[in-house]
Amino acid sequence: MPKRRRAALLPSNIALLQNLIRRDPGSYKEEFLVQYRHYAAQKEILGTNPSGFHDTEAFLEQIGFIAQVCTCYPNETKEYPEDLADLLKTHHSVLPVELREKIVQSLVLLRNRGIISSERLIQVIFPLLTSTNSKSFRKDIYTTLVRILKNANRNTKTPKLNRTVQTLLFTLLESTDGPAAAPDGLWAAKLTRELWRRSIWDDPRTVEIMKQAALHGNTKVAVAGVSFFLGVDRERERAERKKRGLVDDDESSSGASSDDEKDDKPQISGIKHRMGINKKTGKRARKLEAAMRAVKKKEKGASLPTQLNFSAIHLLHDPQGFAERLFSQTLSRSSGNKFTLEQRIQILNLVSRLIGVHKLSVLGLYSYLLKYLTPKQRNVTQFMAATAQASHDLVPPDVLSPVIRKIADEFVSDGVAAEVAAAGLNTIREILTRNPLAIEADLLQDLTAYKGSKSKSVMMAARSLIGLYRDIAPDMLSRKDRGKIASMEMSAAAAAGEVKKLQFGVENVVQGIPGLELLEKWRKEQGLDKDDEGAVPKDADDDDDAWEVDVSDSEESDSGWIDVESEVEYNVSDEEDGDDLNPDAAEELSDDDDDDDDDDSDKEEDVEDNQPNKRVRTEDAMQTLMATKILTPADFQKLDELRTKAGLDKILHGGKAASVAKHEDTVDAASLLGPKTGKAGKEERLAAVMEGRQDRQFGSKKSKKDSQPHSTTNKEKARKKNFIMMIHKRDVQGKNKKSLRDKQKVLRAHIERQKNPKRKR
């Protein structure tokens, strides 16, 4: 037996023994058993006095060794993982730090080897997260947990494991619900947030955990939960982008975790450079190839389409209940003043966001806000932003109008500073974009009177309010403020016999694509539709091209359209001069903004009869075009152009469409103050400069280069070269033989350099 020989080689240290066992487990079984028994003896010694255990190092080695080789002797080491788990469970608070870490490491190793399951490992180490006193150990466990879950969910999600952990977190949050037990719940929140940020968890259950946290009795946990909903989606997006390598590390994202996702992009240029200098070997060539492959893979990953992720707020079950509970538990008077103002603002932000996104009705909130809407209130802009976010078109106007009245009274009056008035007007505008019915015409007209304010920000705020109501309900504005287009529309509607009034609860439903009939008409004019039947193959080719928008082409056509557009404008203005509204022009403007008003096309019929070819009916266009053709990106581009030409874009972008889409948007508190006017003060300028400088390094290139270890450059070598070696070279000798002109040149250059040493040449 050849193995016998090797067995005679007695190992003198554990590393050697481990190596030998790896090669030949059978022969070294007895040695292993001796070590295992030794480990057991040590463990028992440890058990008698865990805090005074001295022989840590040897025991560490023993543990590591057994963990490494225990796959070779599965029967003998059956109890080993449980032993370690027991050790950790019973003595973790008194064990020496290294030993504790080693045990965790070994357990992780055992899991990697498949000896224990991930579930078991998490069950063992998770309780330690909250029960240990050591900060570093906690951090260790935390990173281990995250890593386990990350690895488990790498290729496919593992619902079973996730559910186990989520249940653990749930119970952790539930069991510690009370003001006293802060850290445990906080850890649950932190872990969940981290996992969400990394897109490891993205299911409603996770969101439920955070919901639980937000409603937790402890203020810290509650705030953690709330800030999760407010900030985590942006965080995740950033992390995702970073992972794809689209963003540099300039954004200092929330620390803890970014370490192991560091950009380990192989430095191809460096490797290539080394290839050029060093001896070319197969190994180096292979290294380069591997690096190239890695980079390619990464690039491929970067170009992958982003997977569809719902934001945490959208994944909530029962948002109404959540918002109500959050409001009543944390904000309303009965809850006492557990939270600081900043925390209350955060919670308020979340509640208002929930209300805005899901169109909830938490009516108590508006009267609650009334209290805070005074210019002297600290951070009042935040409250104003929250108010704006909390309004949507399903809030009864009689609930919102006191709020608006209050803002108008407190902020927008003659006695207040311009800045305050602008903030008030902007807030009112934001609220009204979401719920236009919340204001009476009188108040609106009072507010719009500020358009003549001397302060630019107030004037702009008032104008934006006017602009808003021109689109939504021009009849509420005073006659002067309505503007040309809106007045034309109004009179056209009046002529048609139906005056539109805003109504509470009537939803603006989009039917079809606005301006599609223009495209249809254009296609008819170009004769494209006829081609469809005739030359099929050619058209197919065209379609293929059409899927990709040719930029240069579109620019060309843009320039082509400008003339036409101006012509149209002239037409309109001409007709207006005569103070007589052209029904055609008015129609062209009015019919397109409301695609849902199908019935009014009947009334337009008689007007159209005069010029049947000029317009194509909206409904028909929809019918024919949508039934027969698939719109390509090129078609959409054309549509855009046609709409611009028809002057529809203003209505589409600034009008009702915008107000419908807006209820989900957040309101930035800073934007309520209006655009910054005037020169920035010195401090502000300095602050901006400092902010810009934050990540930059100053100093010369040379100093940067010198500080890094590098080999001697050719320049340095030349400079330091022995003079004797150079004296007979042409470089030196030639100086004497230079022509006078050349000598003068050199001299001049030298003088210049002396005068102005910093100038680049």
Place this chain on the structure above:
Amino acid sequence: MGSQKKKSEKKKDFLKPKLKVGKTKPKATSYTELGFKAKAIGIPEQSITKTHTSRDKFNHYVSLARHHSHTTRREALAYLQSHIPEEVDSSLFTSISPLILDPTPTVRAAVLSLVHAIPTSSFAPHVHLISLYIHSAMTHLAPDIRADSSKFLLFALKAEDADIPMQVVTRSWEKTLHCFGSLLGWDLATTTGPGDTVPAANWNKVGNATNLDRITNASQHLDALSLFLRLGLSENLTPEMQAQRQVPLYHADTSKHLIPRNTSAPYARLNLFADDKGRRWTTISSTEDIGARYQILKGILPGILAGLDSGRRQGGEIGRKCKHLIDFLDKTKIETEKLQ
């Protein structure tokens, strides 16, 4: 210039800070941050004058026994040996017992001589701890530590106070036997049931074929083993127990209803107090009577006998010792089986 600057600075003090909407109010210059929390207050040591009693000095040397330098350790041990107090407290034992595993031979020798010097009466409560370290030494990777381990075991088994060897035997019977297996290179791990014979292959295994000559201090190990087995297996019945055997029973079935007296833990099989079930080397199985000890020995006896047999065949002093041990084991086997 200077006065200008001063003037403007002075002026600044009386300027009203501009308040802005939506911004927090700037803090006053006289504002004091009170948000900190003191978790503990450190008080430097109150007294620097300490009287050093001989007791303190002794304790100091006890702590030096864990010093990183081996000469210091050895000297500390020497000091301890010459200054052993009347009553030795547990701190001495907890600090010297790990030195059984010390890598330096001189330190181990010093420990041994120190242990001999300590009065056995104070030794008794710490036998368990020391025996744990002896086990650890017997399975240690370093051969010289292994070689010295049986010296300590022999010391414990030969102690004057009869309680000490009995503690070793009763409390760690199984484990010590297994440790002997690894010490002498015998394969005892393959546990065989009562009726089984050892598989033929095992006779040729590496462990059993190990030449005892090659193991340093093999004869000493054999001494220890033989003493251990004799202590554990030879019947020295207490008078009480003998009396019990001879008591005339009142009824033929009385004995059935008595708590069995000749076993130490009669209800151990019920496993009432065990929290970790079935751990082979961690349970302290009740081995306070010969019967139970023999039952444990029986499982590994073939391995021991095989090892002894190969030792006997080597002849010499070791061979003689092996032979004596084999004879003893045979005799015990017959006796015990007769007894049961």
